[in-house]
Amino acid sequence: MLGESNNIVINDRRITMEALEKLMVAQRRFAKGQKAAGRIILKECELVNLDFSSSCFAGAHFIACNFSGADLTDADFSRTVLFGSKFENTNLTRTNFEIANLQAAVFDQAILHETRLNKADIRKGTLIRGQEKDNTAVYREIETSFREAALTGANFENASLRGVNFSSALLDGVNLKGADLSGSRFHGAQIKNVDVSQAMVLEADFRSASFENVILGESALILAATAQVKPVTEEELEAVIQQHETWVDSGGKEGKRASFDEQNLAGHDLTGHNLATVSFNYANLSGVQFSRMVLAACNFEYANLRDANLSGSDLRGADFSNAVLTGAKLDGCDIGTLPDTGLATQFPST
DSSP, rough: OOGGGGOOESOOBBHHHHHHHHHHHHHHHTTTOTTOOOOEEEESSSOTTTTTTBBBOTHHHHSSOTTOOOOTTTTTOOOOOOOTBOOOOOTTTOBBBTTBBBOOOOOTTOOSSOBOOTTOOOOOOOEEEEOTTTEEEEEEEEEBBTOOOEESSOOOTTTTTTTTTTTEEEEEBBBBBOOBBBTBBOOTTTSSSSSSSBBBBOOOOTTOEEEEEEEEEEEEHHHHHHHTBBBOOHHHHHHHHHHHHHHHTTTTTHHHHHHHHTTTTOOBOTOOOTTTOOOOOTOOOOOBBTTOOOOOTTTTOOOOTTBBBOOTTHHHHOOOOOOTTTOOOOOBBBBBBEETTTTTTTTTOO
């Protein structure tokens, strides 16, 4: 290939906007196959908050680079190697990542509006991070993640997404047709107007995710994966709550303690009930009215509480570890240690 001996290699540097503009010129020369032009190869460089909008770095290499806070609107990164790079809080509106290597890349809280990721390799990968004193290489496996990212109209058709983390992400109008989602996680994700027909979802985890207008196709695997989020009816819910409150009032002698693990209670109104010690592990509780309730010592681990109303409730000793609380109302809540138990209110780590 032309110019391979003239590659522009930069290691472990903070790139300024001035330097980036020079790299853009060099990339254009390489793309045109001009004499003495080399490939752009950056390794472990800081590219934070830079303006890549409308630029073309197709075929370049950015290995373990940090693009956090940058603007990649309308940029062309097709066929680019971006292994282990970070795109946290990055604007990726209409960015072209077609056929790119995005293994071990992090897109947490990024904006992916009409982003093109079809046929991209977005699996988890392993990075070598330095060496031990005995010169043994240190390997670190990193999963590709889109946690809390806003994916609207993004195209993942036929992309490899094995083991990717989509927890708490918004997927609206996303094309996942034919994508490999094996082992991916969608805890607390909002999935609507999404095409997952012909996708591979073996061992994909949709617990606590919410679904709206999803195109499933004829895949039995997809139907099996989404069956666990079937909504609980009003009648079923009332019967379980009645049994639980009887159990609480009788000190456990009558009734039955409730558990809503992995259940879909989205949109229900539970105002005023006593559901102390109930487990909502991995439950879809988006938009639920939990106001003025006793929820002491409840387990909300990995639950989806997006836009839920918990105002004025007793949350002492409740565990919200890894829960989705985006838009949740918590004003006037009683939080802290529950007497005689040592249990303290736990919120997600930031």
